[in-house]
Structures are given as structure tokens and as C-alpha cells.
Amino acid sequence: MAAYKLMEFISWLVCHQPDCLNHALAWVLGHLGWRVVPAWRRYMAKENIKDCLGVDETDAEKIARESVYRFGRMLIEVLKYPLITRDNFRQLVHFEGLENLEKAYAEDKGVIMCTAHYGNWEMLGASMALLGYPILSITRKQNNGAMDRFINDYRRMVGQHVTYNHGENSMLAIGRYLKKKHLVGILYDQDSAHTGEHLEFFGKPSRVPQGAAHLSRMFGSPIVPLFMHNNPDGTLTARIYPALHTEKTPNRSQDVRVIMKELVAIAEREIRLDPPMWFWVHDRWKDGRKRYKEYKKGV
Structure with missing residues (x-):
């Protein structure tokens, strides 16, 4: 408290x-x-x-x-x-490609918003809510209970709904939102440990969370990649890409892999455009401690 x-x-x-x-x-x-x-x-x-x-x-x-x-x-x-209010937030946040979101939402199948730990990703969910879209943001539970409550209360303050990225209740909430044709926000750039699609990320073997592609395939929802950029004048720009659509063929794993490769390529492009915007201190390839120990030993 x-x-x-x-x-x-x-x-x-x-x-x-x-x-x-x-x-x-x-x-x-x-x-x-x-x-x-x-x-x-x-x-x-x-x-x-x-x-x-x-x-x-x-x-x-x-x-x-x-x-x-x-x-x-x-x-x-x-x-x-x-x-921040619906009346003033566009003094802070500008949009590039907003028509891509509007077109995807008009499909009336819900929208899966995919981003990375890039720029102010918190403002992406807030911006969607302030634009008037009903959005469910999927988040990781913080270790500190008070801080977890604080950040979730602030997310709700600007109109977002929140669920955690694990457990039965989370999956039920995600499914319910997509069935209601709402937005669901997903971060897809971190290693998913023992699960995920085996893909190269910047030429290095990685596991990529598949949740967005599976949901898109299951519900027919378009996937809209988007990233928040810092501007020198103190404002932000949300860059919104055209929607991706996951095919539903008898080969489910291939359907998922195709979309995840596209999402990885988009993330790489954004990171190359503005490298400091990405969360480089995250141990993305799960070898950080090992590499540091070898460095200290002079290996």
C-alpha cells in the first residue's frame, strides 16, 4: 500500500x-x-x-x-x-496509417494489435482506448503487488481493460473480446522459453510467441502490427501497418509460421529504423549471463 x-x-x-x-x-x-x-x-x-x-x-x-x-x-x-482525455490526447499522439486500423476494424471480426517492447508501448493501448475502441490489453503480472495494481489502475483510467498473459481466465477474456469484435493488444517480441515458433530474429535462432497467429486463425481476426515512436518535440507517433490475415488450411503449423515470419520481419524493420526504441536489456536469446561469464573469464 x-x-x-x-x-x-x-x-x-x-x-x-x-x-x-x-x-x-x-x-x-x-x-x-x-x-x-x-x-x-x-x-x-x-x-x-x-x-x-x-x-x-x-x-x-x-x-x-x-x-x-x-x-x-x-x-x-x-x-x-x-x-489525458479523449479531447486532448491527440496533442501528444500522432498517427501514421490510422486508416489501416479503421479498415481492419470494419471487417467486424475483432482486431489483434501486435507490438513490441518498443518506444512507449503503454501509450499504444491507451491511444486505442482514447480513440474510442474497446480494447483488452494482455499484460504480465508484476512481482510487486502494489506496483501491479498501480499500473493496471492507470491502464483502466484511460479506458483499457486488462488481463494477464496466462491462465484460463485470460484465455476466456481474450476469446470473449474477439467474439465481441473488440481489440486485443499483444506483445510478441520476447522469447517464449519452451514454447513458440522457431524462427530467426536478426539472424539468430529464437522462439517467437505464436498466440497472435493462433487467435487470428481461430477467430478470423486481422492482425494489425503497430509501434510507438518518440518525436524530438516531445510528442509520439503511432505507426500502424496494414492488416495481416492468417490462412486456415489443413496445415495449421504452416499457417501460423507464415504470419509469425511476417511479424518478425516487421519488428526487425522497426528496430533498425530507430534502434534505441527497443528494449535491448531484455535477455532475448537467453544467453546473456553465459556470454558475460565467458567475457569475464576472457574466453
Whole structure:
């Protein structure tokens, strides 16, 4: 409860203090964030950036740092949710390809919104809700109960519905929303451990969560990839791609694989366009600790 009240107070402060102070606070939080990231994650992020993007050590260090620094701005934007309304949010968020979402929604089969841990992904779900679309955001339960409650309360504040990414209740909620022709938001860029489609991501063997493709195939819902970009002037731009459609042939695994390959290619394209927007300190290939240990041993 104390943590929840503290976050409420910080949010109140952010909503009432001048923007110049919020910019300074975002800078401080972002730079502190880099300092508290474990050394093995910092090393892993830089090595993965070099592997994936073919850049040198200096550029890899810069991208890795900026990918963490931006979280200060993201946090401030979320803490300002109490100030955001349907009437004013488009002063903050611009749209590129909004007609693609409108066309997909007009199919009347629900829409599966697919994004990555890229830019301010929280504002994507918020923006869809503020546009007037009924949306269910699928999220991972936080380890800290107070923080989990806080972020979910803020998601609901801007009109989102929330369910966790596991359990029977989650699947029932997802199915119910798609049957009602609503939007469902899914993050698809993290390794799904022992499940998922075996695909290359930036030329490296990976497992990719298949949920979006399976749901699309089951309900006939179009998949709309979208990504949120930071603009230098403090605004955001949501880039929305044309819808993908999962075929329903006798070969289910191939149907799913085709769509997941398309989604992976789109994610790669977005990350190459603006590398610091992606969450590089996540252990995407599950080898970060091992690589760091080998580095420390001089292997």
C-alpha cells in the first residue's frame, strides 16, 4: 500500500509541476536506470546490438544507453495519465496509417494489435482506448503487488481493460473480446522459453510467441502490427501497418509460421529504423549471463 501511495503522489507531482521539471526528472530517472541495470545486462545489450545491427562498440554503447534512458520519459508520460482525455490526447499522439486500423476494424471480426517492447508501448493501448475502441490489453503480472495494481489502475483510467498473459481466465477474456469484435493488444517480441515458433530474429535462432497467429486463425481476426515512436518535440507517433490475415488450411503449423515470419520481419524493420526504441536489456536469446561469464573469464 505504501508503494502504491508513493506512486500516486509522484503522479500528482508530475501532473502539477512545470514541463521543464518533468523533462529534468525524466533525464535523471533514465540515467539512474542505466546505472542500476546489472553489468551482465549492459554487456549483453551491447553485444546483441553489435550482432544484430553490425555497429561498432561506440555506437552499440550509445544505443544501449539510450534504450534505457528513454524509460525516464516513458514513465513520466504514464504518470501523466490523469491529465489525458479523449479531447486532448491527440496533442501528444500522432498517427501514421490510422486508416489501416479503421479498415481492419470494419471487417467486424475483432482486431489483434501486435507490438513490441518498443518506444512507449503503454501509450499504444491507451491511444486505442482514447480513440474510442474497446480494447483488452494482455499484460504480465508484476512481482510487486502494489506496483501491479498501480499500473493496471492507470491502464483502466484511460479506458483499457486488462488481463494477464496466462491462465484460463485470460484465455476466456481474450476469446470473449474477439467474439465481441473488440481489440486485443499483444506483445510478441520476447522469447517464449519452451514454447513458440522457431524462427530467426536478426539472424539468430529464437522462439517467437505464436498466440497472435493462433487467435487470428481461430477467430478470423486481422492482425494489425503497430509501434510507438518518440518525436524530438516531445510528442509520439503511432505507426500502424496494414492488416495481416492468417490462412486456415489443413496445415495449421504452416499457417501460423507464415504470419509469425511476417511479424518478425516487421519488428526487425522497426528496430533498425530507430534502434534505441527497443528494449535491448531484455535477455532475448537467453544467453546473456553465459556470454558475460565467458567475457569475464576472457574466453
